[in-house]
Amino acid sequence: MFPIHNHNALDAAEFVMGALYFIQMAFTPQTFWDSNFSIKSTKPAVELMGAIAALIFGLRTAVYVVRSSGIAKLQKPTDLAQGLGWGGCLLAQMTTYKSWQRIPFLVNYTVAACFTLAFLYRVVSTKGKYYGGNFPTEFVTGFDLFASVAYLVMLVFTPAAWIENTFIYKATPSVLLTVAVLAAILFARTAVIFLARSFNVSSINKDMDLVMAAASGAINVTNYFMMASYQGNQVYLNNGLGIFFTVAFLHRYWN
Secondary structure (H helix, E strand, O other), X not given: OOOHHHOOHHHHHHHHXXXXXXXXXXXXXXXXXXXXXXXXOOHHHHHHHHHHHHHHHHHHHHHHXXXXXXXXXXXXXXXXXXXXXXXXXXXXXXXXXXXXXXXXHHXXXXXXXXXXXXXXXXXXXXXXXXXXXXXXXXXXXXXXXXXXXXXXXXXXXXXXHHHHHHEOOOOOHHHHHHHHHHHHHHXXXXXXXXXXXHOOOHHHHHHHHHXXXXXXXXXXHHHHHOHHHEOOOHHHHHHHHHHHHHHHHHHHHHO
8 A cells, every 4th residue: 555665765764754753753652852952841841742743644654655656746745745844844943942952953954954954955956847736625624724724823923821721830931842842843744745635536545544543542542641731621632622523534434
């Protein structure tokens, strides 16, 4: 279903880096924090690493589906989404550079800069017609896009308000730093899904439904482990959305 031979060296290198970030944030978040940042970690910041890992999982698998399809018209928009996504990570690092340890900052900054430039270079250098198609207006897809954009707007423009209205803890520097990274990954994930869906290729849409169901399920798991940190009914709202998308995308995949 997902042939690996359609991936080139750049895609493979980026896939490996994405997998490494995912493994560290999902399984050793405390170690990842202490090894990279100069400010003291807090429980909420470490908990939010799980949300970042869930989004990375959704992003990486979505990109893998698109790249593996070998459908030419999908590749250039995905390059653009990847370039902008890594650019978002670059921006998050630049605006929080005082919170990083020197060497990890330089390493992560270099990785993000290289992938940003490499993917954007491939956008402007690759010949061929890639753009076009109609964005499907089907409800589940549209609602997922709306929810992603709504979260993205809150994370980017009102991060402190979002934190303090959602969780029981305050918007400390460590939490704001984590939310900045969360916003960058969410942007990349939203862009890739939107561009892949916009061409309405049936083979891609089927695989993407499975990816979206798995990604929503991963976010559900994260919410479960963070239940004690949510305010009032926020945990039910977030879990309700996650369960809805998981079931809806699985239903569409199987039918």
